[in-house]
Amino acid sequence: MSETRLRFPPSPTGYLHIGGARTALYNWLYARQNNGRLILRIEDTDTDRSSAGSIDGILEGLAWLGIDFDEGPYFQTDFISYHIQAAERLLAAGKAYKCFCSKEELEAKREAALAAKGQLGYDRNCRNLSSDQVAAQEAAGAPWVVRFKVPDRNGQLAYEDRILGRIAADYREVEDFVILRSNGTPLYLLSNVVDDIRDRISHIIRGQDHMTNTLKQVLLYEALEAPLPVFAHMPLTLDSKKAKISKRSHGEIVAVQFYRDHGFIPWAFNNFLALLGWSAGNDQEIFSREELIREFSLERINKANAIFNYRKDDPKFFTDPKAIHINAYYLRHLPIAELGELVREELTQAGLWQEEYAGSQQDWYHSTLELIRDRFHTLKDFTSLGRAYFADDFAVDPKAEAKHLAKNPELGEWLPALADRYQALDRFDLTTSEAAAREMAEQLGVKPGVLINAVRTVVTGQLAGPSMFEALLAIGRERVIQRLRAASRFFSQN
Numbered sequence: 007m008s009e010t011r012l013r014f015p016p017s018p019t020g021y022l023h024i025g026g027a028r029t030a031l032y033n034w035l036y037a038r039q040n041n042g043r044l045i046l047r048i049e050d051t052d053t054d055r056s057s058a059g060s061i062d063g064i065l066e067g068l069a070w071l072g073i074d075f076d077e078g079p080y081f082q083t084d085f086i087s088y089h090i091q092a093a094e095r096l097l098a099a100g101k102a103y104k105c106f107c108s109k110e111e112l113e114a115k116r117e118a119a120l121a122a123k124g125q126l127g128y129d130r131n132c133r134n135l136s137s138d139q140v141a142a143q144e145a146a147g148a149p150w151v152v153r154f155k156v157p158d159r160n161g162q163l164a165y166e167d168r169i170l171g172r173i174a175a176d177y178r179e180v181e182d183f184v185i186l187r188s189n190g191t192p193l194y195l196l197s198n199v200v201d202d203i204r205d206r207i208s209h210i211i212r213g214q215d216h217m218t219n220t221l222k223q224v225l226l227y228e229a230l231e232a233p234l235p236v237f238a239h240m241p242l243t244l245d246s247k248k249a250k251i252s253k254r255s256h257g258e259i260v261a262v263q264f265y266r267d268h269g270f271i272p273w274a275f276n277n278f279l280a281l282l283g284w285s286a287g288n289d290q291e292i293f294s295r296e297e298l299i300r301e302f303s304l305e306r307i308n309k310a311n312a313i314f315n316y317r318k319d320d321p322k323f324f325t326d327p328k329a330i331h332i333n334a335y336y337l338r339h340l341p342i343a344e345l346g347e348l349v350r351e352e353l354t355q356a357g358l359w360q361e362e363y364a365g366s367q368q369d370w371y372h373s374t375l376e377l378i379r380d381r382f383h384t385l386k387d388f389t390s391l392g393r394a395y396f397a398d399d400f401a402v403d404p405k406a407e408a409k410h411l412a413k414n415p416e417l418g419e420w421l422p423a424l425a426d427r428y429q430a431l432d433r434f435d436l437t438t439s440e441a442a443a444r445e446m447a448e449q450l451g452v453k454p455g456v457l458i459n460a461v462r463t464v465v466t467g468q469l470a471g472p473s474m475f476e477a478l479l480a481i482g483r484e485r486v487i488q489r490l491r492a493a494s495r496f497f498s499q500n
């Protein structure tokens with residue numbers, strides 16, 4: 007059995023597009039499932055767009071996702087001489103020929119064909135030039151390109167796509183395509199195949215947008231006497247209006263780095279990407295790394311395009327709701343020590359990490375995460391919605407202030423008074439903190455909720471959250487007392 011070898015060959019664009027990330031993931035899954043090797047190749051021959059920085063963004067995105075490679079990165083530009091040699095071999099074997107037609111001639115023929123509604127492809131004008139004719143043209147200094155000689159066969163040129171089934175076209179429909187430009191540089195179509203042959207790639211999993219090349223590439227494999235790899239062309243990723251998602255029209259949300267910077271958990275995002283065009287054949291949504299490697303299959307990649315449900319109009323879901331939903335699932339279910347590591351990075355970035363959280367206060371740290379994680383969707387929530395657990399300078403949600411403070415100016419005195427009661431308690435625990443609040447509400451003749459919601463607002467800054475008295479314990483008696491005492495500031499305008 008020959009080796010299973012896959013590749014991810016991004017063009018350097020400065021960032022890893024989620025469509026590209028999905029391609030990388032599917033290749034990675036297939037390689038890991040089949041004890042194969044995954045090769046990273048940077049297709050940097052389009053020199054205008056290539057720069058060291060534009061590769062870093064891609065490597066960074068892949069590293070964040072945890073998609074690792076067994077070989078590479080190789081750089082396509084390092085192998086241009088091989089691509090040229092391949093074209094020369096084809097030329098020498100009579101499988102390609104020099105074409106001297108000028109741009110102007112080709113354009114004029116194209117226009118005539120358009121007008122007559124005739125065939126648009128190259129008319130094979132130079133395909134059968136004699137060696138004397140070729141020599142004469144060369145002697146006259148006429149520029150030439152190299153065209154591939156599509157075999158003169160009846161019937162169909164075809165390959166079996168693992169996702170789409172048989173893909174075919176009549177040989178006659180395929181034009182003699184250019185493989186080497188007049189300046190001697192190879193066409194991408196050729197470079198791509200020569201690299202895949204050199205890297206002994208056995209499976210090519212890529213987007214359907216590359217299918218325009220594939221039949222021609224099948225011909226190149228045959229002509230270069232290389233075994234044909236398995237092709238699997240994946241559906242595209244479109245937005246909810248069926249438009250291609252691009253940075254220009256959709257902004258930063260198309261880049262994997264956006265998810266890193268917005269508090270996504272790397273594996274959760276892989277899990278989301280996996281479902282963008284593939285399913286296990288049931289409605290299972292959450293897959294561990296091992297499960298996904300085991301379950302993944304090319305045959306269950308959808309034929310229809312995947313929809314990335316981005317709704318610009320809904321600020322709560324700043325990206326596909328499913329991505330957020332899956333991320334929230336992982337936030338709630340990760341082993342707490344693992345979550346602790348991820349939140350540690352988030353707290354560190356926000357300047358809120360304290361070394362004790364990994365030492366003497368580790369129990370507190372873990373139980374606090376356990377307490378607050380249920381309502382969170384991203385790691386960012388720990389330092390925004392959950393900031394009051396780690397810092398004193400947190401913002402109070404204006405909605406909570408309007409609902410639970412503004413209506414009762416007396417709270418400006420009641421809350422500091424509750425602070426006094428908390429100060430006087432022998433023990434500050436779930437039972438005593440709750441009893442003290444209820445007792446005070448009863449004495450004041452107000453519903454306990456009035457006091458409790460106001461406490462929540464000034465102590466956590468949030469409208470909702472975990473069980474109030476558990477929150478107080480997590481935040482700690484001293485801080486609770488301070489925050490209740492400072493509550494008068496909400497009413498000081500008059």
Ligand code: GLU
Pocket residue numbers: 015016017049198211212213216
């Ligand atoms: N370099 C191409 C891209 O970034 C990939 C081509 C391929 O997979 O064959 O889209």
